[in-house]
């Protein structure tokens with residue numbers, strides 16, 4: 262396997278909890294993912310429009326993300342096994358890894374909502390707790406169109422309390438982490454094809470898409486050890502899709 266993650270990047274992950282890598286994706290594959298994200302959105306929109314239910318149409322238009330994207334798109338099911346992700350699994354999880362959760366997260370320009378500060382581990386407490394998130398820029402992601410922000414080093418703060426927050430015109434609504442010092446926050450602007458790989462304890466958020474025409478598309482697969490459980494149920498949790506066994510890709 263050709264290495265896409267340098268020793269410096271791995272060291273930065275251990276020190277600060279993140280790094281940004283070149284994903285090594287073929288341009289045609291990135292375009293195919295972008296097209297899939299649009300196709301799935303348009304399919305859902307058409308279904309809602311056919312139902313004649315105005316609220317359902319609005320819900321699709323408001324919809325930020327499609328989770329379990331591998332079940333909606335055969336392209337995504339393969340994309341989730343791209344070498345950059347498998348190498349990150351091998352280096353930061355171990356020789357056996359599962360796709361934990363994966364979503365297509367689109368921010369269209371006319372709906373510039375903010376996604377609040379949170380740790381991914383703050384949404385569902387898993388056993389074991391920590392895993393990796395690979396926020397992948399399918400299109401360019403920048404300050405104008407609502408890129409993610411992180412606080413380098415924040416995984417060392419441990420798991421923070423998260424409180425639910427309502428959805429509003431300005432916020433997606435979900436959970437928001439309870440902490441006071443965001444002075445170390447930095448935006449993570451990425452070109453299409455770059456991947457921000459970070460700990461599930463990394464504090465992150467994303468800004469509003471204030472651009473006139475730029476659609477921000479992110480694909481966000483997360484990987485964990487096999488057979489993890491959710492603490493609130495004691496039961497297996499997540500996508501539970503094996504991608505790596507004994508250090509080798511599983512299809």
Ligand SMILES: O=C(O)CCC(=O)C(=O)O
Nearest residue numbers: 366376381465466467479
């Ligand atoms: O893609 C985004 O805007 C942020 C998504 C995110 O942080 C999440 O779903 O955990």
